[in-house]
Amino acid sequence: MQNGQTYLWKGFRPMNERLRKGTSLKDELNNLCESLTPKRYTKGEIIYQAGDLDDSVYFIKTGKVKLAYLDESGRKLTLNILGEGEILGEMSLVGEKRRELMAQALQESRIYSINSARFLNFLEERPWLTLELIALFGQRTREIEHKLEDLVFKDIPTRLSRQLLRLISEHGEETAEGTEIDFKITHKELADLIGSARENTTSALNRLAREGILDKHRYRIIVKDAERLKEKSSP
């Protein structure tokens, strides 16, 4: 593409050049948001709860956001962790009036809120962004399918290895020791991501640490040997 522009959705490959003549969704959203003030959320602050009436699309300027499902008895499953330049709440674009998931800031974050009618007008004026938006929905579907596949077919150590590989691919920062997950994550949060109990997740993490595959201290995780982690992820 022209001018080294970045695309919002990993894995997005423009297939139809006629539909892809303009700038990328991320660039256009940055332009749109220039005139807006992002809201500041503190660590742990709720952006929306399941059941909330909320007609906005959110665009993350800085920070990390957890999307999770909470069941009636308070058990939690984390579906995704999103970072800078990513969108959430996009289901309001297709007529979903109430939130089905909860969104929570995992660290201090600055987030733009765009009314869905405004977002749709913005899209209408930039039809070349459509495919990229469709690709976003497609990618979200695949991510959830992979999680489902893990839950049905994989044991906890395998699920943990696969989740850690996803985290370093989406939120990894290269350091001298290896690839570090670039935000603080508790064992409970990791457990919620793989649909497991905290205790089992801690044991599986300790095993990986003993084998020299990762290092962990104070909610920081550094993957030192991604190759061996990959082997563990498809036993």
Add this chain to the structure above:
Amino acid sequence: MQNGQTYLWKGFRPMNERLRKGTSLKDELNNLCESLTPKRYTKGEIIYQAGDLDDSVYFIKTGKVKLAYLDESGRKLTLNILGEGEILGEMSLVGEKRRELMAQALQESRIYSINSARFLNFLEERPWLTLELIALFGQRTREIEHKLEDLVFKDIPTRLSRQLLRLISEHGEETAEGTEIDFKITHKELADLIGSARENTTSALNRLAREGILDKHRYRIIVKDAERLKEKSSP
């Protein structure tokens, strides 16, 4: 909407009339396919396998198609059962070259195959269909999320009740006795839909039959008391 047109995606509510001035995706696809000959698949025939290179979008003229994930050891999880007027293989629109799922005809079916480049041209000439297509992807994401939610938080009888409610809502036919699932479904296929063993699914089905909530004979299932099934689905 005008002229009583039908929309392909349940739950789709046009939010932005400016984007929704034309006919529906289903109507337009029917027009597009008028000049094409659908391929005939026999019961059990594979449409595509995971790993296949396949650049098409499929549009079901008649029949039922199962979308499933198979793991290396042959265990299966059915993600969805699609019927007349529904689309599959839409991930080829966003650059996915290899199939991740398997698609199999559950009964004799006639299915149109549309090259993805052609489908994208078709969309480009009908920009008002975009939102409906985005809604399709959104709906698929929600369906998978609900399945994930079931697998993590619900026991097998609850999962079965929820699955049966989905089946009669999407594939139900009203009869004098109740709502019948309009295709033959084996206990194994139901088990694959709820991520359970066949034996446990049969016991849970038998319990519902004894309680007078459903009738089953020869792969046919009739839900006689949807209200009580609903109670069972949120215990």
